[in-house]
Amino acid sequence: MTAFTGTLPLVRVALRRDRIQLGLWVLALAGLMTMSANGFVGLYDTQQKLEETVAILAENPVMRAMGLASGANVGALVMLRALPIVAILATLMSAMAVVRHTRQNEETRRAELIGSAVVGRHAALGAALILVAGANIVLALLVAGGLMLNGLGVQGALAAGAAVGATGISFAGVAAVTVQVSERSRGATGLAAIAVGGAFLLSAAGNVLGSASPSGFVVHSAWPAWLSPIGWAQQMRPFGGDHWWVLGLFAVWSAATVVIAFALERRRDLGRGMVPERRGPARAPNALLSPLGLAWRLHRGVLLAWAVGVTVFGATFGAVSGAYEDIIAENPDAAEVFARVGGTEEPTEAFLATIIGLMATVIAAYTVPALLRLRAEEADGLLEPLLATSVGRASWMLSHVTVVVLGTVVLLLLTGVSTGLLAGLAADDVTGLLRSLTAAALVQTSAVLLLGGVVLAAFGLAPRFAGPIAWAAFAVALVAGPMVGGLVDLPRAVLDLSPFTHVPVIPAEPFEAAPVAVLLAVAVLLGAAGLVAFRRRDLVLQAGEGGPHPFALRGLRRPPGEGVAEPLPGA
């Protein structure tokens, strides 16, 4: 028996288990790329518009961080705006899938069962990598197809697909290593996410520090971009030279990470990691001993990470906003593009309003999964023993809601304060910008909390589908919102579906209480509906656990109507 015996049957099992989740990921990512291309092809119908926009995006150091300019054609512009985000999402898809099929199996003890059958030591990891590589190849083909559908060139489309797929595969390799290092699936996912963040920062730094070509349409990145697979994806320059040789870097990276992962796997025991788990206290601090204390403990780690993230992000964009004004001032045509989102002709205000709106949308990606934790606690069987104590359902649910709602408000507050403070220092107007941008961020709370209300209603009314419903609502809010839908000129009726469309864009627009109050009222109503429904319904555990097993008794069951085996003697 070799170390890889049984890999192929495990691939089939993994495919069977993951066909819906992974399938949805692939379709959503290919769809995102296709939709972005569709938007840009429609919007940039003249060469003049294209050149103006690309010139700004190539020149402005902040915009460079978000994407790499490779030429004044619409394909290259689509890559500039959409390639990094699609590639990053592909890395997350790949890393999470690898963790699901390796470390998570070990945690749930499925791996022991599998490991006792005729399978080799490396079969599970091998199967996970084959599955994820396959998903990335399908994603690559769909991305290429989607771009071709929009009339973009075949070679560039194929290069774009390859760039996305190769980035995904390279982080499957990263996750293969992190699952060896960390003892728990959350830790492995966290380490992989940190690697993704680091790779993005390197690529962004390389682009920011790079230089624009004399034409003004192409940016040559500095060396940090070449240290990162997310940087490589951009350096392939689809629709801007199609540098296929960059795939060689991906190949070396992927092979190296996979070899390291298998080497580490040979040296560790099943269920254990390279880094041992830290110990905890033997007694609980008093602060933990209440539903609210427990909820805070369960949410605080993630919240803290987000707080650091939004503060750094806000401060960075606040600091560069001063330079932004000079750039825009020299390109009056370009100002219009940014005024669309920012809602004002005044360039710095438009820029800052755009940033605040973008951050609010991103912060919803904290709120939605944090509230979905309610469902996870229920489905995983953690809620059951808790509700068997004197904790009532409402008090349990409201303690989580309290922590997440306050967390959301704090994140938006930090966004406004950090952006406003640094922008104010740059513009010599600390009080004014601090006040207006903090207000701008806080009014966005209403839209984010409306999404939170949807999650709570889904949790109460349709617990089995809470996850899909919540993420679908988030997707609609994002796609129909001003950040995406507003840029590509979606019809007003579609834009109105997103709560973010209805939030007044401060400081460009005056504060209006009515839309904010309506959003908050709807959020409260949805949340209340969720709470009432949850108090009245049965607990719903995960399928196959705790519930009845209609077939479990097959061998012992008798046909109905036969009664007990034999009458009691003497009865």
Add this chain to the structure above:
Amino acid sequence: MLNAIAASNLVKTFGATRALDHFDLAVEAGEVHGFLGPNGAGKSTTIRILLGLLRCDDGDVSLFGGDPWRDAVALHRRLAYVPDDVRLWENLSGGEVIDLLGRLRGGLDARRRAELIERYQLDPTKKCGIYSKGNRQKVALVAAFASDVELYIMDEPTGGLDPLMVSVFRDCVREARAAGRTVLLSSHVFADVEALCDRISIIRDGRNVESGALSDLRHLARTAITVETERPLTGLESLPGVRIIALDRQRAELQVQPDELDRVLRHLTGFGVRALTSAPPSLEEMFMRHYDTSGEASANAARAPQDEAVAG
């Protein structure tokens, strides 16, 4: 005596599956009540209804005379629950979970907590994410037995424990009974139930098939007899109330109904008994009788070691 738990005619359906079908359960205050049934028979569903986690479709259920759905919070101060597959928050330590569950039940005896951690040989500083199943069970058991409550509801609490820990668990249950507490013990492990329980209820396909004092039930079930004789045994087949498990000329293993014992022994002495052993009916034998159609399984079960679980 006052019933701690009284349920009658319980009905609960999940979609097309009828998990409980007019099920009855009565647990007297101060007794240890065994709750037996194969996987999927409805044990956990019953317990979840008793805890107000599920609402029954029909029937009456009361816990200390209260409604477990409506009065859940007040009733839960008086009980401790140990689920069958204990799941805990993976970034909390075992000690933290014990304190948390104890406080949320209304208080925890610190000295008893320390003593139980010692007895169960639990390391309370480990994070729950890396505890084995048995250790997670110990966390739940320590939290339960360190709480000052009137009723313990335990769903297969010894599944992941080693024999040493099972004996600690049995001691804890005996101490609870001595202190006048009530225990509802759902289990597959006959040895636990035989060692601990005053009365049992057996559930199958969501219906109550047997309940009563263990000694009464035993009285109704067969006695196992092994006999060796000087002359080859004949005529056993024609005796009423006898099940032949094995027959090898001068040696036989039999199961005999209590009211036929006398007649069977008279028959056996006719062949010159050289050796004879008899064992009271085991719980396992009674249990198998209710779940088995062909009779073969019951014969096999009679020979199987008693500690072995029936299923799962």
